[in-house]
Amino acid sequence: MKKGVSISAIAFAVLFFACGLSACGGNGGSSGNGGDGGSGEIHTHTAGDYTWDEDLHRQTCTECGETLEEADHVYDGSNTCTVCGYTIVPTEGLEYEQVDEKEVFANGTVEYVPADGYAVTGIGTAGEEAKIVIPAYHDGKPVIQIDDNAFIECNFTEVHIPSTVESILSFTMCNSLTELRIPDSVTWIWHFYGNAALKSVTFGKNSHLIYLGKATFGGCPELVSVNLPDSFRYSEDDLFEKSKILTDKSFWTDGILYIGNHVISADPSLSGVLTIRAGTLSIINSAFWPPCENITEVILPEGLRSINGYAFDTCSALKRVVIPASLEYLGYGAFERCDSLETIEYGGTTEQWKALLSYEPMTRFISDGCNCIVSCTDGTIDMEGNVTKK
Numbered sequence: 001m002k003k004g005v006s007i008s009a010i011a012f013a014v015l016f017f018a019c020g021l022s023a024c025g026g027n028g029g030s031s032g033n034g035g036d037g038g039s040g041e042i043h044t045h046t047a048g049d050y051t052w053d054e055d056l057h058r059q060t061c062t063e064c065g066e067t068l069e070e071a072d073h074v075y076d077g078s079n080t081c082t083v084c085g086y087t088i089v090p091t092e093g094l095e096y097e098q099v100d101e102k103e104v105f106a107n108g109t110v111e112y113v114p115a116d117g118y119a120v121t122g123i124g125t126a127g128e129e130a131k132i133v134i135p136a137y138h139d140g141k142p143v144i145q146i147d148d149n150a151f152i153e154c155n156f157t158e159v160h161i162p163s164t165v166e167s168i169l170s171f172t173m174c175n176s177l178t179e180l181r182i183p184d185s186v187t188w189i190w191h192f193y194g195n196a197a198l199k200s201v202t203f204g205k206n207s208h209l210i211y212l213g214k215a216t217f218g219g220c221p222e223l224v225s226v227n228l229p230d231s232f233r234y235s236e237d238d239l240f241e242k243s244k245i246l247t248d249k250s251f252w253t254d255g256i257l258y259i260g261n262h263v264i265s266a267d268p269s270l271s272g273v274l275t276i277r278a279g280t281l282s283i284i285n286s287a288f289w290p291p292c293e294n295i296t297e298v299i300l301p302e303g304l305r306s307i308n309g310y311a312f313d314t315c316s317a318l319k320r321v322v323i324p325a326s327l328e329y330l331g332y333g334a335f336e337r338c339d340s341l342e343t344i345e346y347g348g349t350t351e352q353w354k355a356l357l358s359y360e361p362m363t364r365f366i367s368d369g370c371n372c373i374v375s376c377t378d379g380t381i382d383m384e385g386n387v388t389k390k
């Protein structure tokens with residue numbers, strides 16, 4: 001599917017990239033000096049011609065072969081990439097509708113902002129095409145959305161989504177599709193439910209993905225490869241329901257399914273003290289469902305940004321949770337029915353904790369059947385929200 005071709009770089013300034021010692025394997029270093037035959041000789045990278053495929057372009061060093069730049073195409077109004085010159089040849093017959101507002105996710109909630117572009121709303125007369133290429137621009141305006149029900153029970157084996165698309169609402173029962181690349185521009189996806197042959201979903205290195213809806217990749221039994229990007233923060237539940245990645249325990253580590261730096265699921269047989277892996281950025285909605293009823297403590301790592309709703313629902317033996325000050329989002333019901341919860345050790349101040357809860361009652365986040373005290377750096381907060389300063 002990747003038919004890379006080389007094009008002349010004449011249209012572009014020839015770029016030279018200064019090379020740090022570590023990048024080129026100077027000092028006898030072992031990494032990144034492929035073209036030097038391992039000699040460790042220091043050189044200044046020389047940018048070669050751009051090569052491209054239908055999703056992205058890249059530029060490599062003519063000396064050592066190292067990739068100097070790899071990025072999604074950046075299209076102008078005539079569907080030509082302003083960086084590498086690649087031009088989209090869109091599939092004829094797709095259906096479009098103009099959109100004048102779009103949804104943006106901020107702090108776990110949706111906001112509607114004005115937009116001026118198109119959504120792909122249906123496959124139209126392209127239903128028999130094996131390959132679908134969506135244009136970046138249609139009638140002079142960017143294609144920013146793939147609409148709900150745009151692609152249902154389609155026969156295509158390959159689809160290319162341009163780097164103008166920001167949201168994908170559905171891609172359902174397209175049973176010949178085996179792999180898909182999501183451009184960096186996509187910030188949220190509603191669902192891909194029930195794509196029987198889908199094996200891999202790839203997000204770009206600079207993905208802006210923030211939100212995944214309910215069962216986004218559910219019912220994709222062959223799905224074994226997804227690289228959820230670090231930008232991802234918010235989710236609904238059952239993201240990988242009935243997919244191989246969820247059911248095959250070879251993808252799991254110490255009873256936890258991590259995908260990228262995100263906790264997706266946990267084995268209900270886990271017990272005792274659970275330390276979540278360093279570098280983890282988010283815990284998805286209902287990650288610990290079915291409940292881990294024998295976990296007594298959870299230690300969450302510094303740098304964690306989001307705990308989505310109902311993440312620890314019914315972890316009924318859970319007594320103590322350590323939450324770092326880095327946390328930016330706590331979803332409703334995160335500790336619902338955790339009736340044994342006694343202590344949350346929070347790395348921030350009492351004021352930071354209240355802000356984290358958007359000044360809402362503790363019982364929206366923590367079981368009202370427990371008598372939990374949140375221990376902060378400058379005092380404590382009880383379930384009624386009373387602060388006792390140190």
Ligand SMILES: [Zn+2]
Binds near residue numbers: 044045061064066
């Ligand atoms: Zn080089």
Ligand SMILES: [Zn+2]
Binds near residue numbers: 052072081084
């Ligand atoms: Zn390009």
